[in-house]
Amino acid sequence: xxxxxxIRTGHFAEGSKLPTERELCVTFGAARNAVRQALEAxxxxxxxxxxxxxxxxxxxxxxxxxxxxGMSAGLSLQEIxxxxxxxxxxxxxxxxxxxxxxxxxxxxxxxxxxxxxxxxSDHKEWKYELHLTMMxxxxxxxxxxxxxxxxxxxxxxxxxxxxxxxxxPHDVRAATLDANERIVDALRDGRVSDASEAxxxxxxxxxxxxxxx
Numbered sequence: 001x002x003x004x005x006x007i008r009t010g011h012f013a014e015g016s017k018l019p020t021e022r023e024l025c026v027t028f029g030a031a032r033n034a035v036r037q038a039l040e041a042x043x044x045x046x047x048x049x050x051x052x053x054x055x056x057x058x059x060x061x062x063x064x065x066x067x068x069x070g071m072s073a074g075l076s077l078q079e080i081x082x083x084x085x086x087x088x089x090x091x092x093x094x095x096x097x098x099x100x101x102x103x104x105x106x107x108x109x110x111x112x113x114x115x116x117x118x119x120x121s122d123h124k125e126w127k128y129e130l131h132l133t134m135m136x137x138x139x140x141x142x143x144x145x146x147x148x149x150x151x152x153x154x155x156x157x158x159x160x161x162x163x164x165x166x167x168x169p170h171d172v173r174a175a176t177l178d179a180n181e182r183i184v185d186a187l188r189d190g191r192v193s194d195a196s197e198a199x200x201x202x203x204x205x206x207x208x209x210x211x212x213x
Contacts, residue, residue, distance in 0.1 A: 002028075003038055007047065007058055018048065018056040037121050075153035078207075083150050085203045087143070088131065092195040094138035095187050103137035107184045114177050123168050123176070130180060134187070179205065 003024070006012050019027065024035045039056060042048045050056045095103075110133055113126035128151050135147040179202040186195035 003042060004047065012058050014058055014060050016058050017054075018058070020055070034121075037119075041121070041125065075150065080150050080153060081203060081207050083146075084131075085200065085207070087147065088134070088203065089196040089200040091135060091138050091140075091143060092187065092199060093192050094140060094143075095134055096190050096192055096195065098139045099137035099187065103133065104184070104188055106133045107137075107187075111177065111181060111184060114173070114180065117168060117173070120166050120168060123173070127176065127180070130184075134183075 003012075003018070012018060018024070018039075021032060021035050021039070024030070024039075025032055028035070039048065039050065043050050043056075046059055048056050049059050107130060110126050110130035113129070114123065117123040117126055132144075132147060132151060135144050138144070179198070183195060183198040183202060186198050
């Protein structure tokens with residue numbers, strides 16, 4: 001179960017105040033830190049609004065997305081990966097042509113986030129943020145909107161879930177970091193073909209893992 005599921009089913013309606021962190025810990029049987037991370041992630045997605053001294057509230061936008069079955073609702077991991085494999089490698093050329101030094105600095109911060117991620121939830125967040133940063137560097141608003149939509153489905157599904165505070169195996173962290181450093185290095189060096197292949201290889205690796213290959 002997750003906070004996001006409670007919002008989707010209408011248990012927490014538009015404008016309603018969520019239970020306190022302590023109460024959510026009891027409800028989901030989760031640690032305080034896990035609950036806080038989930039709320040922070042939902043706030044970044046605009047699903048909830050946290051108001052100092054008042055509490056945490058469901059936003060109108062969250063309720064609207066639920067009522068209209070927003071485009072990101074219910075998308076499977078396979079559907080998302082299929083679209084990412086089609087889009088991201090092709091976007092490498094635009095990133096190389098248009099990215100600024102500030103964009104590359106943002107990518108480096110994301111790599112640092114992956115390197116120092118506290119747990120699985122944090123690890124996933126930094127991976128998504130890195131690739132969203134790449135899409136923003138294309139300066140193509142439609143491409144960014146599409147990418148935001150297809151990763152929002154995973155963010156809502158995973159980040160609203162309580163308790164994903166497991167430690168990240170060293171080999172998993174190292175492999176993720178190595179693959180994404182190769183992508184960023186190729187983009188920075190202007191190597192379009194290498195960047196495209198690195199992105200495709202990274203996503204196909206996730207696809208293979210998903211299918212148990």
